[in-house]
Amino acid sequence: MSLDKIVDGLTEVDCDVLVIGGGTAGPMAALKAKMKNPNAKVILLEKANVKRSGAISMGMDGLNNAVIPGHATPEQYTREITIANDGIVNQKAVLKYAEQCYSIIQELDKYGIRFQKNENGDFDVKKVHHLGTYVLPMPNGDTVKKALYRQLRRVQLLISNRYIATRLLQGKDGRVAGAIAVNTRTAEFLIVKAKAVILCMGAAGRLGLPASGYLFGTYENAANSGDGYAMAYHAGAKLANLECFQINPLIKDYNGPACAYVAGPFGAYTVNNEDARFIECDYWSGQMMLEFYNELQSGKGPVYLKLNHLHENTISEIESILHKVERPSRGQFHANRGTDYRGNKIEMHVSEIGFCSGHSASGVFVDEFARTTVPGLYAAGDMASVPHSYMLGAFTNGSIAGQHASDFAKDVDFAAYDPEDIARERERVLAPTRREDGIPPNQIEYKTRRFVNDYLQPPKVPQKYRLAQSRFAEVREDMETGMIARNAHELLRALEASSILDCADMAACSSLFRTESRWGLYHLRTDYPGRDDENWFCHTLLGKTDGRMICEKRAVDPYVVPIDDDEKDIYYRQRIEARA
Amino acid sequence: MPLANTPTSVPVVVDNEKCIADKGCTVCVDVCPLDVLRISDLTNKAYMAYDECWYCLPCQCDCPTAALTVNIPFLLK
Amino acid sequence: MAGIFEDTADLDELAEALRSADAGERRVAILALADSGLPDAVPLLASAARDPDSGIRLQAAIALGSFDGAEAADALTKALTDADPAVTRAAAESLAELKDPRNADVILPFVAHPSAFVKEAALRALKELRRPEALKPALDAMRDPNAAVRIQAVGVIGFLKLEESVPALRSAASDSDATVRRAAINALAFSQAPSSSEAIARALDDAEWPVRESAAEALGRSRSGVSAKDALIARLDDEFWQVRLKAIRSLAALKVRAAAIAIAHGLTHPEPNMRKEAAAALGELKASEALAHLERAADDIDADVRKNVRWALSQLG
Numbered sequence: 018m019s020l021d022k023i024v025d026g027l028t029e030v031d032c033d034v035l036v037i038g039g040g041t042a043g044p045m046a047a048l049k050a051k052m053k054n055p056n057a058k059v060i061l062l063e064k065a066n067v068k069r070s071g072a073i074s075m076g077m078d079g080l081n082n083a084v085i086p087g088h089a090t091p092e093q094y095t096r097e098i099t100i101a102n103d104g105i106v107n108q109k110a111v112l113k114y115a116e117q118c119y120s121i122i123q124e125l126d127k128y129g130i131r132f133q134k135n136e137n138g139d140f141d142v143k144k145v146h147h148l149g150t151y152v153l154p155m156p157n158g159d160t161v162k163k164a165l166y167r168q169l170r171r172v173q174l175l176i177s178n179r180y181i182a183t184r185l186l187q188g189k190d191g192r193v194a195g196a197i198a199v200n201t202r203t204a205e206f207l208i209v210k211a212k213a214v215i216l217c218m219g220a221a222g223r224l225g226l227p228a229s230g231y232l233f234g235t236y237e238n239a240a241n242s243g244d245g246y247a248m249a250y251h252a253g254a255k256l257a258n259l260e261c262f263q264i265n266p267l268i269k270d271y272n273g274p275a276c277a278y279v280a281g282p283f284g285a286y287t288v289n290n291e292d293a294r295f296i297e298c299d300y301w302s303g304q305m306m307l308e309f310y311n312e313l314q315s316g317k318g319p320v321y322l323k324l325n326h327l328h329e330n331t332i333s334e335i336e337s338i339l340h341k342v343e344r345p346s347r348g349q350f351h352a353n354r355g356t357d358y359r360g361n362k363i364e365m366h367v368s369e370i371g372f373c374s375g376h377s378a379s380g381v382f383v384d385e386f387a388r389t390t391v392p393g394l395y396a397a398g399d400m401a402s403v404p405h406s407y408m409l410g411a412f413t414n415g416s417i418a419g420q421h422a423s424d425f426a427k428d429v430d431f432a433a434y435d436p437e438d439i440a441r442e443r444e445r446v447l448a449p450t451r452r453e454d455g456i457p458p459n460q461i462e463y464k465t466r467r468f469v470n471d472y473l474q475p476p477k478v479p480q481k482y483r484l485a486q487s488r489f490a491e492v493r494e495d496m497e498t499g500m501i502a503r504n505a506h507e508l509l510r511a512l513e514a515s516s517i518l519d520c521a522d523m524a525a526c527s528s529l530f531r532t533e534s535r536w537g538l539y540h541l542r543t544d545y546p547g548r549d550d551e552n553w554f555c556h557t558l559l560g561k562t563d564g565r566m567i568c569e570k571r572a573v574d575p576y577v578v579p580i581d582d583d584e585k586d587i588y589y590r591q592r593i594e595a596r597a
Numbered sequence: 598m599p600l601a602n603t604p605t606s607v608p609v610v611v612d613n614e615k616c617i618a619d620k621g622c623t624v625c626v627d628v629c630p631l632d633v634l635r636i637s638d639l640t641n642k643a644y645m646a647y648d649e650c651w652y653c654l655p656c657q658c659d660c661p662t663a664a665l666t667v668n669i670p671f672l673l674k
Numbered sequence: 675m676a677g678i679f680e681d682t683a684d685l686d687e688l689a690e691a692l693r694s695a696d697a698g699e700r701r702v703a704i705l706a707l708a709d710s711g712l713p714d715a716v717p718l719l720a721s722a723a724r725d726p727d728s729g730i731r732l733q734a735a736i737a738l739g740s741f742d743g744a745e746a747a748d749a750l751t752k753a754l755t756d757a758d759p760a761v762t763r764a765a766a767e768s769l770a771e772l773k774d775p776r777n778a779d780v781i782l783p784f785v786a787h788p789s790a791f792v793k794e795a796a797l798r799a800l801k802e803l804r805r806p807e808a809l810k811p812a813l814d815a816m817r818d819p820n821a822a823v824r825i826q827a828v829g830v831i832g833f834l835k836l837e838e839s840v841p842a843l844r845s846a847a848s849d850s851d852a853t854v855r856r857a858a859i860n861a862l863a864f865s866q867a868p869s870s871s872e873a874i875a876r877a878l879d880d881a882e883w884p885v886r887e888s889a890a891e892a893l894g895r896s897r898s899g900v901s902a903k904d905a906l907i908a909r910l911d912d913e914f915w916q917v918r919l920k921a922i923r924s925l926a927a928l929k930v931r932a933a934a935i936a937i938a939h940g941l942t943h944p945e946p947n948m949r950k951e952a953a954a955a956l957g958e959l960k961a962s963e964a965l966a967h968l969e970r971a972a973d974d975i976d977a978d979v980r981k982n983v984r985w986a987l988s989q990l991g
């Protein structure tokens with residue numbers, strides 16, 4: 018039998034709630050949908066295997082944003098996120114997360130996921146800066162997925178692994194009607210009719226090309242190719258603030274997190290070549306990334322993570338955490354290069370660009386119930402617009418989505434859709450398999466991502482952006498007429514290449530629309546270097562109107578947690594350069 | 598344009614002596630998020646079929662016989 | 675619809691496979707049982723934990739950690755005395771994963787086991803279950819000659835947060851082993867009794883710096899920590915900056931304004947973390963008497979120090 022041979026086939030199933038993406042938000046959404054209504058039929062569909070999929074595949078070092086009574090309040094957290102995000106947030110959704118996340122922590126604790134506790138059994142929350150205390154380490158973070166999977170099996174949830182969702186089915190009445198998926202090993206089709214659909218497909222992590230040139234050497238889990246963003250777009254849902262890119266500090270070449278959040282509470286920090294800390298900004302934000310980027314470009318680069326001032330005991334403790342959980346290959350990478358935390362500093366860099374609300378604010382627009390702008394369609398986790406939500410946000414907002422979708426599905430029937438849509442999608446998907454010769458998906462992908470780096474990487478120059486748009490159009494033409502997939506696995510990559518190209522186009526379109534600079538490095542325009550609150554204190558909503566990509570403004574909802582000028586001042590004072 | 602095969606050095610190494618794929622084990626193939634591992638028709642052992650690795654390590658950690666090793670992909674080593 | 679959804683495991687088939695003569699096939703069956711999530715898989719795994727092949731027993735011990743309940747706990751406690759150390763280690767890990775408080779009934783008797791390893795594992799598993807019945811056996815275990823056992827015993831007691839356990843924790847604070855002393859000091863922080871903070875304060879003079887560091891930190895959390903403020907101030911010139919840093923932080927948390935000028939000396943320490951913490955503490959204390967010190971530090975080479983100095987200056991009012 019030849020490898021991953023293409024099989025002709027199509028199966029139809031239906032369910033009350035369909036969850037797409039079984040990484041972090043997805044399993045929680047499915048679990049909660051089922052718990053809310055045990056009679057509901059819930060399907061969890063995953064491109065990889067739920068056991069080890071998503072950003073938390075190997076586990077996590079800790080919670081970055083735990084709002085735990087006694088350490089921080091939901092209002093305080095909401096204010097800080099609002100400020101870190103330059104004011105453009107849907108506060109209701111942030112506040113709701115902040116209010117509910119503690120109960121999710123307690124629930125995860127019961128599932129057997131370990132959070133660091135002190136000798137009195139209380140959560141050992143670490144203070145990283147004086148504004149709020151939100152970091153909760155997870156010494157056994159490598160068991161996260163195992164514990165979640167256990168819960169899913171316990172309620173005998175329907176799990177469908179190795180299916181890549183390609184498009185949503187649109188109901189004639191404007192509601193969502195289900196989704197189309199393709200098996201990644203046989204190319205057989207699966208049509209899932211559903212009353213409610215929850216998108217949990219993670220970040221668009223394969224957008225920029227890592228400096229190493231290796232397509233899969235991304236910061237994000239490389240399976241997260243932005244399919245969720247593309248599907249939401251084609252189904253008519255609005256996407257918010259895509260120009261607020263994700264760019265993260267990371268270990269150069271390894272391209273994984275250095276985890277200042279882990280090492281920070283132990284006393285490690287990021288320095289320039291003078292061994293001095295240089296980041297003025299207190300929040301993980303585009304402003305922080307701008308300072309990082311400027312230092313790299315200046316005579317004070319490279320930038321390092323510094324631990325060698327710490328005591329031997331402390332370093333061993335940090336190593337045992339860092340090299341076991343999250344990205345365990347980190348230790349191997351350092352060993353290859355002979356890097357030892359005791360003597361050497363670790364060279365840092367900034368990541369390629371991507372979309373991700375988990376770390377930034379670019380996602381499918383959702384309200385405080387995780388509802389998108391399409392009735393019956395929900396989104397949670399890195400791909401939904403609740404900013405800076407990280408892992409706990411994926412869990413909490415996944416839970417919110419699951420419960421609401423379960424209720425929604427109770428009161429409605431299946432939406433009717435046009436069967437022609439399925440026929441058309443089959444043609445689109447299978448086209449590359451019908452060619453005798455052509456361009457392989459990896460070359461389509463490489464070229465797209467190379468242009469993303471060449472033209473879209475901030476600082477944003479509009480002339481370069483327009484050039485990028487014409488290059489993307491050429492690649493699209495080649496993709497639609499000449500891409501070839503010789504087996505089911507190559508077809509998986511071909512489908513991903515198409516999502517990546519859609520995301521590249523969206524990144525360009527929304528960045529050109531917002532004619533100001535905001536969010537530090539994330540949206541730094543050379544032609545509009547200043548922030549323009551008068552005209553741009555609003556969300557950018559990108560959507561598909563009459564088959565075309567259109568951006569519009571959406572007002573920021575009135576704040577539920579007011580922010581007084583004093584507080585803003587404290588923050589802006591942090592940004593003043595040194596007097597020396 | 599016709600296609601050619603370009604050689605590439607893949608990061609995953611499997612010790613065929615230890616691998617029990619021939620007894621029905623598919624753990625590494627199951628857990629890989631990038632779906633790049635397969636069981637060989639020729640040897641009945643696991644191997645890396647596609648050079649598309651995120652060096653995340655579930656394959657190595659979950660292998661019941663410690664047969665599998667992931668190296669850092671050459672390009673970013 | 676076969677093949678679309680993950681199958682529910684066929685336990686009869688897997689039970690059959692567990693009887694195979696081939697160790698590889700038995701191992702594969704265990705993996706499938708672990709994934710099944712079915713409670714009925716537990717007895718099968720429990721019998722696999724007695725397999726003649728130690729590799730199979732290891733796999734079973736790992737798998738049992740995915741199931742909660744007395745039956746899994748029972749099989750795992752038995753595996754703690756396996757002939758193969760790898761199996762016993764896996765069993766101990768798995769046992770600590772179980773969360774159902776009722777498991778304590780199965781685990782409790784093992785605290786009195788002659789083997790230190792078994793005792794330690796049993797205590798570690800009991801900690802998270804927080805059952806008051808564990809107090810007595812844990813207090814007994816505090817007299818164990820093995821330090822690893824005493825550390826876990828302190829853990830069990832600390833998690834229970836009972837004032838009646840304070841005398842035992844106080845004596846553990848002067849244990850011969852430094853790790854036990856650290857654990858005990860941290861565990862005492864919950865207590866409101868002045869004698870508890872006195873015991874923590876005594877540890878500020880410990881010979882080992884990590885113990886002094888723990889003590890300095892614990893006083894900041896302790897409900898009666900203020901009474902030890904002079905001892906904390908004295909620690910501001912400990913030879914280890916790690917200890918000084920925790921003392922500064924605790925003095926700020928306890929609002930000991932009298933320490934301000936002593937803390938302000940930290941603004942010129944060579945270690946940037948010290949300078950940063952000193953600035954932050956002076957801000958928290960609203961220590962206007964340190965104004966001149968802070969102003970001199972405003973142009974520090976380190977950005978985090980500058981930020982905290984600026985913030986502190988804004989707090990002086």
Ligand SMILES: Cc1cc2nc3c(=O)[nH]c(=O)nc-3n(C[C@H](O)[C@H](O)[C@H](O)COP(=O)(O)OP(=O)(O)OC[C@H]3O[C@@H](n4cnc5c(N)ncnc54)[C@H](O)[C@@H]3O)c2cc1C
Nearest residue numbers: 038040041042064070071072182219244375398399407408
């Ligand atoms: C390296 C790294 C370190 C991090 N460290 C931390 C940390 O220490 N603390 C913290 O709080 N947060 C951390 N984060 C962020 C956090 O992990 C994420 O915010 C969170 O896990 C996102 O959850 P999600 O469900 O949105 O996405 P994911 O967990 O990535 O899940 C998305 C899932 O969708 C699947 N999928 C994608 N496309 C399709 C498709 N077409 N069809 C079907 N399925 C599909 C994917 O296979 C994947 O399983 C880190 C992230 C990374 C990448």
Ligand code: SF4
Nearest residue numbers: 616617622624625660
């Ligand atoms: S997990 Fe290990 S034993 Fe199983 S197939 Fe893969 S390499 Fe072989």
Ligand code: SF4
Nearest residue numbers: 629650651653654656
């Ligand atoms: S390291 Fe990760 S991506 Fe690479 S083969 Fe193993 S599981 Fe797959």
